[in-house]
Amino acid sequence: MPLFEFTVITKSLSKADLIKTLTRAGNVLLEKGAVIEKVESLGHRDLPYKKIAKQTGDSVYASNYFLFHAHMSSPARLEAKTILRNDLDTVHVEAVLTPTEKPEFECNLEEILKPPAERESVQKLREKQRLCHFTRQLIYKKTEKEWKAIPKSYPIAPPRD
Amino acid sequence: MLRQLSRFSLTPFLHRTVVASSRACSSTSSGSSVVEEQHKASSKCSDDDEPIELSRNPYEKERRKCLLCKTGIELDYKNARLLQQFVSTFSGRVYDRHITGLCDHQQNKLVETIAISRKAGYMPIFVKDPKYVRDPKLFDPLRPLRPHSFA
Numbered sequence: 326m327p328l329f330e331f332t333v334i335t336k337s338l339s340k341a342d343l344i345k346t347l348t349r350a351g352n353v354l355l356e357k358g359a360v361i362e363k364v365e366s367l368g369h370r371d372l373p374y375k376k377i378a379k380q381t382g383d384s385v386y387a388s389n390y391f392l393f394h395a396h397m398s399s400p401a402r403l404e405a406k407t408i409l410r411n412d413l414d415t416v417h418v419e420a421v422l423t424p425t426e427k428p429e430f431e432c433n434l435e436e437i438l439k440p441p442a443e444r445e446s447v448q449k450l451r452e453k454q455r456l457c458h459f460t461r462q463l464i465y466k467k468t469e470k471e472w473k474a475i476p477k478s479y480p481i482a483p484p485r486d
Numbered sequence: 487m488l489r490q491l492s493r494f495s496l497t498p499f500l501h502r503t504v505v506a507s508s509r510a511c512s513s514t515s516s517g518s519s520v521v522e523e524q525h526k527a528s529s530k531c532s533d534d535d536e537p538i539e540l541s542r543n544p545y546e547k548e549r550r551k552c553l554l555c556k557t558g559i560e561l562d563y564k565n566a567r568l569l570q571q572f573v574s575t576f577s578g579r580v581y582d583r584h585i586t587g588l589c590d591h592q593q594n595k596l597v598e599t600i601a602i603s604r605k606a607g608y609m610p611i612f613v614k615d616p617k618y619v620r621d622p623k624l625f626d627p628l629r630p631l632r633p634h635s636f637a
């Protein structure tokens with residue numbers, strides 16, 4: 326079962342109400358067959374954007390953040406999330422999947438900092454590149470024009486010494 | 487001065503001969519054997535004097551790494567303060583990789599994590615949080631790695 330992190334943001338509540346709300350949220354998760362590993366409080370914080378409490382319509386600017394670490398199946402996660410979102414005391418609920426294995430990677434900044442001619446990605450493009458007849462003609466004409474623009478001799482002979 | 491220069495140019499050879507002579511003087515009883523040994527050693531050395539080929543360049547520069555790879559910091563959607571250092575103060579949008587100077591993997595991860603963080607209610611969506619506007623700058627958007635596209 327994958328590990329999900331449920332972020333629960335409540336509206337501003339008294340301590341007794343807060344306890345009730347959190348036990349309710351925990352019970353919802355347990356009913357959906359979750360194994361709760363940890364419950365964290367992230368403290369009373371300013372919300373990044375204004376939220377509106379259900380039913381009362383009060384605007385919430387700062388509130389309590391809670392984090393539930395729960396192992397559960399994906400469909401159960403969706404059901405639990407909808408139930409928690411429809412709870413009158415919550416303002417915002419989101420379940421985020423925590424990745425179990427980190428993908429192996431290598432920092433390719435050195436490659437990015439190279440000039441384009443030495444970059445591997447550009448070299449690949451160049452290998453695959455095929456010029457059509459007209460492009461080839463265009464390049465030829467351009468170089469020809471440049472070549473012809475170079476004066477072969479002085480239009481007026483330089484004065485003799 | 488000139489003498490010294492000439493000496494320097496011949497140093498390895500000269501040094502060896504000097505050592506041999508001193509040893510011969512000190513041990514007069516078995517002098518001939520020592521000289522023979524020295525001759526053998528010198529013949530061996532002549533083989534060793536050939537240019538050595540190294541498997542890799544010892545002066546090769548270390549590969550430069552991006553900020554997150556170098557410091558080993560993991561991007562987390564709950565760490566909104568760090569994520570907002572990669573967000574423009576003026577437009578509230580994520581800076582591109584030619585400004586942030588991150589590798590491809592880290593930049594992709596940054597964009598994903600910021601999206602999650604905004605969804606989960608840790609980070610404002612359209613702006614950078616005014617609380618964090620005065621945070622230290624990790625990069626200068628006016629001096630990008632490559633010119634801006636303005637597209």
